[in-house]
Amino acid sequence: MISGAMRGQGEGDALARHLMKPENDEVVVIPARGLGSPDIRGQIQELRALSLGGRTDRPIYHLHVDPEDAIQDNAGARARWWALFEAEFGLASHPYCGVEHFKKDRRHEHRVYSLVRPDGRVVDLAHDFARREKVSRVVEFEFGMPAPTPSKHARAIVKALREQGRDDVAAWMVASGTTEAARPVARLSPQERLIEERTGVPLDDLRSAALAAWRESADGPAFLAALRARGLDLREGRSGPVVVDGTGTAHLATRLVGAAARRQDGARIPAAAVKERLAGLTLTAHGDGHDGRQAGRDPHRDPGRQAAPGSAGGGVGARGDAGGAEHAGGAPGAHDGGGRHGERGVGDALDRLAARPRAALLRGRLRLMSPASNRALAEALDGVRARTWIAVPGMATDIWGLPIQGERPRLG
Structure with missing residues (x-):
């Protein structure tokens, strides 16, 4: 099963x-x-x-x-x-x-x-x-x-089965040799499989390209140049450097290179080795742009810009202007994207949030409440919004400008 x-x-x-x-x-x-x-x-x-x-x-x-x-x-x-x-x-x-x-x-x-x-x-x-x-x-x-399907958790499963009184199943697993066999490794995780289906970029090809770039380079700048020669790029993600394919989807560099080496040579390149080589690089944050690419990128200044299929510069996974990583329902997404640094990072997002109209902020807060009461609350708050409040110097207000409970405002 x-x-x-x-x-x-x-x-x-x-x-x-x-x-x-x-x-x-x-x-x-x-x-x-x-x-x-x-x-x-x-x-x-x-x-x-x-x-x-x-x-x-x-x-x-x-x-x-x-x-x-x-x-x-x-x-x-x-x-x-x-x-x-x-x-x-x-x-x-x-x-x-x-x-x-x-x-x-x-x-x-x-x-x-x-x-x-x-x-x-x-x-x-x-x-x-x-x-x-x-x-x-x-x-x-x-x-x-x-015989049971091979599983890397075989020994833990046998232990749990014995604790739950299923000695018959545990004995069957032990007799099959599954607890002593080498742990199998899936080619793709369920999330990686869905990402591959969404982007149309074969992960094995991406791994091979990243490993080839790794092996022909001796330091971080050379690795970055080798990636860009293959139509890929290197950015800063939430968990470390990420390789960005032609669709704008990010893949953790340590995982990509390590998995490729394990499949080709049987030995994984340690994450620490990848981090050490890339430690001296200054990378832009991935996901700052709305389409998964860097906002305001200059193609003359940034040679890693992806080209559409059939044009010069297209590489592994190049697929024109396909959108960046999706973040929906367990839906496929770039697990290491999301800009936390740079000119459009978290601080900029907070500024944009604070600049939203007060009515939009009110309705955003309503979405966090019970859906059954949203309509009544919205009507009540809209009524409060329609009233004109005269600010009194020194009076404390909440983030929407309404006097905090306990104050005595004057209605206009």
Whole structure:
């Protein structure tokens, strides 16, 4: 049993489009639980609305499960997996929606859950990958697979199974040798897979280009020049230097170079070695521009500017003026973008926020409150806004200019 998951905000239609993508031979919408909308898009928006009271900015949990070919009862295995999964994470009563995909003689299932409980608490997803792997091993054993799917968490899963009284599954895993085997490494994480689908840039090609640039350079400036010769660029991200492809999407440099070396040579280039080589560089912050590129860039001053396909300077991943990283619902995004430095960093954003009209600030605050009371609060506050207040010297006001409670303002 293979499973994957992503957690996100659920905004926009990206997730709905992904679930209904026409490249599958067949897409079947499964009956939703606790939702009233007739289509996937509406159901996902319902899940997001139901989650507004939770203390999380990523309330949507998207999963898929794909039974192995060795399991003959595909539907039965999926049903058992979801039952065990919901019991493991306490999601048995939570609303969800989903689809079944049939492609190339294989059928797998996607579900989208809300992680916010009715009392506002958020479901604990600690170690969710290993816990889902444990569920998969149980289903594989119960549905007659000759050996478990290899997992880098095999030893931890065996320990957890014994603690939960499933010695039969634990013994089956140990007898198969999976606890002693070399840990498998996936080519892509679920997030990387979605980023690759969105941008159309093969991550393996990007890794190879970054590693080639690394090997033909001896210091930071030479590495930067080698990247730019390949149509890439190097910026400063939230977690360190990032390699920016032709779509404006950022990839952590230490991870990109290290993963490429591990796949080609079997030995990873340590992150410390990458950071040491790049330590002397002064890089502009990634994500300062609205499209993921540096705001106000001068192509004559910045030779790393990406060119459209078919024009000079196009390199790995060059795809014209495609937008930068998306940040939607567990949707793909550049995990190391976002400008925190430079002329359009956090300080500039705060200045723009402070300059917004007072009515816009009021409505922004309302979005943080319960949706059921938004309309009444908006009407009440609009009424307050329509009144003219005469400021009294020395009177304290809040950030919207209204007198703080306890003062005695004069109405005009």
